[in-house]
Each structure stands twice: as structure tokens, then as C-alpha cells.
Amino acid sequence: MSKKVVVETTINGEATEFLCEPRQSLLEVLRDELELTGSKEGCLTGDCGACTVIINGRPTCSCLVLGVEAQGKKIDTIEGLARPEGLHVLQRKFLEHAALQCGICTPGFLMSAKALLDRNPSPTEAEIRYALAGNLCRCTGYDKIVRAVIDAANTLSGARAA
């Protein structure tokens, strides 16, 4: 076991310093060292997307990134999506559309969807399906998830137009 390393990073807008072993994934650091358990472990191989976080603006499976690689990066997790004034529009639309059943994949979907809307505010249904293809949901058949993201995008562009 090699010695622990100090890593300086920014998580959900807050300067964060943590100690981790070089073999620990970012997901493990978030969950076990920083108690940010909203990111979920479904596979540890980058296939299910339940651990998706946004690193420097890009949706990323945190199970495929080492904790030490977070040095100097800006990381957004599900815990930072809502604001003191209320839920993010994606969170609201997921609830209104019943876009979750068991909810284990939901944080990952929300982060992937946020990354999509941040770079493409008016995606087509095909673009949404493409952007979310790295996130597995076994409960919903995706119908209501896709509808929730479409509605969130429309709401956001409506708010911009107003």
C-alpha cells in the first residue's frame, strides 16, 4: 500500500482538500472519504453511468477516474445540483414526469442530462437519447426520463425567451 496523497480540488463550487490512496477511484473518494454518497456504484467499469459526475464541464464516470486525478479539477456532483432557492429544473421535471422508480440511476441521469443541456440547450429527442446512452436504467424503459429532459429543455428555453 503506497502512502496517501493530498489532493486539492473544487467540489460543487467549494475548495476541497482530501487524502486518498493512489488506488482509490474518485467514486470511492466521493462516497467513502467525503460522504458524498449521492453518486452510486453500479458496475465500477464505466458501463452503467450511475456514478456520473461533471468534471470541468464534461460528464464522466467517476469510477473510471482516480481520486488523485481530481487535482486542480472542478467537479460537480448530484449533491450540488439543487440550489438553496429550490430544485434544478431537471430535478423538478424528473419528479413531475415520474422519471424514476427505484431511483438508483437517477443521480447519474441528472448529471448527464445537465451536462447535455449546459452545452446544447435545445436538444432533439435523438440527441437526448444519444447523450443518455451511457446511463442504464432498468426500471423505466427510459420513456419518462426522455420526456422529463425534453420538458426541462423546453422550460429552460422558455425562461430564456421570456
Add this chain to the structure above:
Amino acid sequence: MSDRNESNGEFRVVGTRPIRHDGEDKVTGRAKYGADYNLPGMLHGKVLRSPHVHALIKSINTAKALRHPGVHAVITGADFPEVKGAMAQVGELVVNTHYLSLNVMARDKVLYDGHAVAAVAAVSKHVAEEALELIEVEYEPLPPVMTAEEAMRDDAPVLLPELRQMFMKSRVDPGVPEGPDRPSNIAGHIQLQRGDLEAGFAAADFIVEREFRTAAVHQGYIEPQNALAVWDASDHVVIYCSTQGSFNVRTLTAAVLTMPEGRIRVVPAEIGGGFGGKTTVYLEPLAVLLAKKTGRPVKMSMTRNEVLRATGPTSGTMFRVKIGADRTGKITAAQVWMAYEAGAFPGSPFAPGAMTTLGPYHIENLLIDTFDVVVNRPKVAAYRAPGAPASAFACECVINELAEKCGIDPIEFRLRNAARQGSPQPAGPPFKKIGFIETLEAMRESRHYRSELIGANRGRGVASGFWFNGGLQSSADVNIHLDGTVSVVTGSVDIGGSRASMAMIAAEVLGVDVKDVRPLVADTDAIGHNDVTGGSRVTLATGMAVYHAAHDALRQLKLRAAQLWDCDPQEVDFARGVFTRRGKQTPPLTIKDLGARLISTGGPVVGRASLNAGAVGAVGNAFATACVDVEVDPETGKVQILRASITQDVGRAIHPSYVEGQMQGGLVQGIGWALNEEYFYDQRGILRNTGLLDYRMPTCLDLPMIETTIVEVPNPDHPLGIRGVGEVNIVPPMAAIAEAIYQAVGVRVTELPINPPRLLNALRASSRSTANQLASAAAD
């Protein structure tokens, strides 16, 4: 989305679509699933798993692992008590506790790739993993048996020397020996029979006879199994885990460890999917033993590799189906032979597979033989309508072929044979009021079915399915609080939004706003018994308990009103949350008014109900019909789903959004089962696709929107008409897809999954045979 009540004015809350009560926790990451629990001083457990498929364990040496820094304990089969063979009915499951014990931890023999042989508790999961590599196990490999067909041969290697082929009347019947008295891999044989088969086939104008196979598939829940155990000095243990049945975990863990149930408390965490796979125990007894041995809390979580190798998938199956029909499209006789792979220990869904197949049809002459067969694969677990999807695939494919031979539209063919109230189920007893015909009519009238499908290599298929749905035991408390708000407490784990349904049922009865009702899921010591969240039973049975508990609270509140008014309770009327005194101008009282006066009128009001809503199959029978359009790429054999829809009789939809969600989810799992998913073993019996890249489940890029039509034919055995919704939707899709492929390219594929190589082979074989026919015709 709309706030419109979809119950046609019959109800105030039922049929609306409120935001689920646990929703905010789940979209913010706050909800605590099993793996999210951490306790001070906690150790991490890991399991050593067999790399062999079938082998004797000659020795296990744990000395090096125990000396590894950071390791606190190692357990092996030697640490487990011997559990006598007993068939326990645990909710909808029938469990042999002896075999459960052997599955949780191997003793002298491993029976599949991934079978647990030892477990370690250490200061971190990495240290525990290092220790696993230091455990020395000496194996003597034995020849493996991987399929039911191989395992049923007389000369097949024997997995369990004590096993004899038993002829059983039902799945809970121990049975009587059948065939020669020698070890067998056939654990059970059940026969369902009625009428005169020979006469039935003699009356047929068309007979279709085919053989089918389906590959083992996994439930594919995104959250791996987990357990955290805390053993205290008075020999009591608390288990935190993600499970579909906390009371099951208590019963089964107690059985495996031969300890009194009363010393175990199970706290159900939020659960990240189950689909039947989380109705038994794997890690819980190990975590408990490690916690006992170390005196520290021990947490265990599986990797995806472990989930696929060692938890129960569903059975691989084989069927021989022969069905006859006369020229008018009436089915005259049906004979079905079926074998289900149980995995390493008896207990496949071979009985429900037989009891549900052909359930949608009224057939006078019927013979079904079904077999439970052990093979060197992980012990199967329940998977959404266990047994029914495979047997429906086989029989519905033949039904579609018969409809074509008779020249009758497939929905019309089904209508002519449809089971209705009074029709005999395959297992004998007649159906009560059911809604199969209504699902067919809803499909026939749907925009999808009435639309025209244009284009080359495109086809449409329909199929139907039947599933029992469950009753079983449930308990509920309805607490009236001093501010007039209400909490509803049950022990039914919420796997897909059932908290919302429970709150809505209480709000409906009590006439309060659903936002003023807080639904909770309590642990095994905090509420009366609740059987598993499975068998489509929560909204049905736990909903029934909540309904009665709310009425119990209402009865007590009426007494309080009568006390305040100093009148006979019979004079108190109640409607829409308001109590009034009959024939008097006394100012009415709301539940909020009464809440404020609970202390002065006798203390808290708690409505209670606990009940057994009936045996599995006796209440709430459900039917569904699916329609799928596909396009086949003849170059690659890839099948694209163009359009998919489903109609399902749910009795009564409490929260229509979550009802639709179940229908869509079940249909999509069926699409995965039909086209992609498969346990892929190599020749040595080693599972080769142990990750979600190779065990490929549908992604949103593979799918269109999924159209649903909710059919409501109220369940006569339920005060709200609820039938349950979770399972029957996975039964029809596979046969619908196989038929759509046939309509698209003219080949009938009788083996699942219909993946590109298999379909390409079928297309090539078909074009070769066409070419041969043309060649021989030319030669003539």
C-alpha cells in the same frame, strides 16, 4: 402530466398524479441505499469465490490471510452450522433452507463459477481483496453440466448425490419418488392435465409443433447486493440492507445461522432495483458471522462481476409445444413439455411457468409436464413473473403460427379462445372476473395496432401473457397526528413509488390532502409482518392493509367526534375529510380539528390493519397484450424496435404515472430478453460476460417511446379493485418480437436471444433452403 383525476369521478385522490413523497430525496442524492450506510469502527467484508464450475474442496488454508495486516477475520464453510433440509414458504417463495445454506457458503463442494468459499473482514475493501488472494484452496475438479438437456441424461454427472426425481402435485408438495431410485439432476416434475388430448388433436384441422429454448438472463438491477451487520453484546444483530423483503431476510438469515428470528432486526434501506433478485439472502449471513467474530460492524457489497456470477439469474429453458386448432380458430388441444434450469440447487420457477402458460386461453384438452433441473450455474432467483416469460414465449409463438394457418388476425384468434370469468386456469381452478378480453380489445383499438406499417424488412407482432399477482401478508399503521396530518407506516419496501400509492389510498379514505400524508417504510421490529415487495402484491395487499387501517382510524375519529358532541357515534357522518352531526346544525369538525383535541379526548389515534390478502394466484389475476414493430437489417441480423405498445389490466390505477412506468419497464426488459441478454458460458462452464458491457441491457438509444393503455377491470377481491401491476408486462414481449421478425423477413426463430448472429444464421439457412427448393424445382 396533468392534475386531472383519471378515475372518472369515482375517487378524489386515486387516479391523480401527485409528486411522490420520497422523490426529492432521490433526485438530490440524499436517499440512503444499502451501500450508503457507514458506521464508526466499521470493517469491510469481501467474498472469495470459486474459479471452478464443479469441484470438490479438498482443503482451505486461511493462515496467510489472517496474518495479513488489517485483516480481522476469515470465515469458511466450517464456520456455518449444518441446516437440516426443510421447505419453508417465505412469502411467494418456496425455500429449501438446507440448500440455501449451501448456496450462501460452499462446504465440501462448489457447484458453479462464483460459488462462495470464504469471506474476509478487514479495515478496507482493498485490504480485504488482498487477503482473498492469500487464501489457499485446493480443488478437485469434476465434470460440469451446463444445460437442462445435458443434466437430464441418464449418464450425466450428478450435482447433488442425495437428490431423487420427485413427482409433485404442486411446488410446495414434497412429492413422491418417480423413476429408478438413483441420484438424479431432476429435482421435480409436475403435471397439469385435463380433458382428452387425443380427441382434441383429432378434432384439429391445423397442428403446430415446435421446440423452443431461452437463455438464462439476469434481472439487471443497477444496485449490487449489500449488507451491513452490527452484532451487539447481548447477541442481537441489526442488518441494514437493500432487499425486497426485510422480513424474508430475517427469516432466511435466522435459518442459515440457526439463530432465533427474534434476535435479528432488519432495517430496509432504499433499494436500487430488484425485479425478484433481492428476495433471498447472499451477503447477509456472511456479514452477520463476520460481525459476530470481529465485534465490529461489517459492511459488504458485491461487485457487478459477483452479481452476475453468484446471484440468481432466471432459468435457461427448453420447451416442446404442440397446439391444435380447428378451421374456425378454436384451440382443440395443447401439449407442452418444459424444463427449467434451477442452477446448482432445486427451485426453478418450473411450476409457475406451467401454471401461467396458455393461461389466457380457454382450452378443454391440455397436458403440461414441467421439470426442475439442477445444473452447474448459480441458483436461480425470482425474476419478474418468474417462469412465465419463457413459457409464454414458447406457447405464444405457436399461437401466432396457428392464427396464421387459420388465416385469422392474431388478436381475433386470441379473442375467439380468450379465458373469461369461469374459464379453467391451467392449474384447474376457474378464473374470477378477469380482463384479458379487455386488453385485447384495447390493443385492437389502439392507434398503434390500427396504424399501417410500411417498408421493407419491417414487421409487426402481438402476443399476450398471464400472471397470478399475489396477496399474502401485509400490515399497516395509520397515525393521526396532533396537527391533523397523517403518517402511514408499512413494512413493504418501496421499489418503484409505492409510498405514493400508500399515501394516496390513506388520503382517499380520510379525505385529506395527499401532501398531508407521510408514508414510511419501517423495520422488522417496528411494524407487523409484511411479505416481500414482489408478486405484484404491494399496491394490492399492502394497499388493502392501508385501506383498512385508514378506515380503522376513521372509526376511532368518529368516536372522538361523538364524544365531543356528546352523541351516539351512529349520528356522526363523514365525507371528504369533514365530520358532521346528522340532522343537527352543530359546526362540523375536520380531521385537523379532531387532531388538536386528541389529547383531551383519550390520546393518540392509530388505525391498524394486518391481513393475509390471499394465496398467490387466488387474487388479482392480471393479463397484458403487447404489440411491437421491428425492422430487420438483413446484412447484419440486427433488429431495431420501431414502435412498441402494451395494454394491461391493472384493476385500478392508483397513480397512473407509476402504473405506466411499470408497463414500460417490463416491456423493455422483455425487449432485452428477446434480442440481446444472455448468460454466455464457455466450454469449461466459466461465465464470460461478467460486466454490463457484455451483458448488454437496452439503453435509451435502442428504444422508441413506449405506448401504454391502462385497462381497469376491478379486482372483485379488493375494496379498491386493485390487481397489482409489476409483472405481467414482461410476459408477452418476446413472442411479439419473434412474430414481428417473422413478419419482416419470413423466418421463425425459436431460440432466445434473437441476436444478430442467430438471426443472420436463420436468414442464411432460410435462403439456402429456398435456393435448394428453387434448384430442385428447376431440376424437375
